[in-house]
Structure formats: structure tokens, C-alpha cells
Amino acid sequence: MTPQSTRETILAAARRLFYAQGAQNVGVEAIARKAGITKPALYYHFKDKDHLVAAYVEEQGVAVLSTLRRLFDQTTGTLPERIAELFNRIADSAEEQAWRGCPFQRIAAEFAGEPRHPARLAASAHKKAVEAWLIETLAGHPNAEQSGRQILTLLDGAIAHAFLHRDASYVRSAAGLAKSVAAGDR
Numbered sequence: 001m002t003p004q005s006t007r008e009t010i011l012a013a014a015r016r017l018f019y020a021q022g023a024q025n026v027g028v029e030a031i032a033r034k035a036g037i038t039k040p041a042l043y044y045h046f047k048d049k050d051h052l053v054a055a056y057v058e059e060q061g062v063a064v065l066s067t068l069r070r071l072f073d074q075t076t077g078t079l080p081e082r083i084a085e086l087f088n089r090i091a092d093s094a095e096e097q098a099w100r101g102c103p104f105q106r107i108a109a110e111f112a113g114e115p116r117h118p119a120r121l122a123a124s125a126h127k128k129a130v131e132a133w134l135i136e137t138l139a140g141h142p143n144a145e146q147s148g149r150q151i152l153t154l155l156d157g158a159i160a161h162a163f164l165h166r167d168a169s170y171v172r173s174a175a176g177l178a179k180s181v182a183a184g185d186r
Helices: 003-021 028-035 038-045 049-074 079-094 103-110 117-136 145-165 169-183
Strands: none
Touching: 003 038, 003 049, 003 103, 003 169, 028 038, 028 049, 028 117, 038 049, 049 079, 049 117, 079 145, 079 169, 103 117, 103 145, 145 169
């Protein structure tokens, strides 16, 4: 394996294990075994487990933001309709058996006692990036900054409830309010 592909293999193994079991529940031995490498090889690519978890969060952040953009771009209709449809598409994902909620919320909760943990900082940076994207998407809206933050808060709250209750209707319910926010009705 090339160094880059080894790193990607480690991240792929970590992604599957962390999302399924939580980062703190998975040891480096399990990650190395899943990746088909040795622990020294893992530590060659990542200073320690904390940096591996942070790299996982950063990689997920890029993927999730890219998916949000793609889903939004594939949707037709007015801006408020497209925002609501984004919620509905996320609700569709939440109905899948393998769905485990928001990986960024879960990581932040796992490291709640460590506000400067690299993974928690990466999760925060991702949420700020999504907020910035929403604000950019709402350009021309009279309250783009406030509305972008409100839509993100609605989305995160709805996802948290959908995960907690295993009920995607929380996300679908929030879609209507997000549509109103995007329309400037709130």
C-alpha cells in the first residue's frame, strides 16, 4: 500500500467503527485489525488516537457538506422549497436502519468534558462551515445570517430528536418551519 492509500484505509476502518460504536468505544487495535495493518503503521500516519478521531471528523465534514450541497443543487423549486426538501432528504436517510444520527453531535457528546479536544474542535468547525454555507445559500435574504443559523439549529435539533426517538418525522416536521424561515416569514 502507498502511504496515502494506507491512511485512507485507516480512515475508512475508523469511519465504519466510530460511526457504529462511538470513537471512545473503539481501540486502536480494532482499527488496525479492521484496516489490515499493524498498530505501528497506524501510528506512522496518526500521532495518536485523538488525531485519528479528529481526522475522521474532518473527513466526514468534507463529505457531509459536499452531500448537502449536492442534494440542494439537485432540488428544484423556490429557495424555501429547496431548503424544506433538504430536510426531507435527510429524513429519508434517518429512516434507514443503519442511520446513527449526526456524527458531529455524537463526537461532541463523547468529548463533552474536553472542549479543546481536536475532534470536538473539528466537529465545531464543521457545524460552522454548514452555517456559512446556509448563509451563502440565503444570499439576498433580508436576514441571511440569522436565518442560516436558525435553519441549522432546526436541522440539528430535528436530527437529535430523530436519533433519540428513532423517528424521522421530527426532521420532516422541522422542514415546514425551515421553509418559513427561508421565506422570511419568521
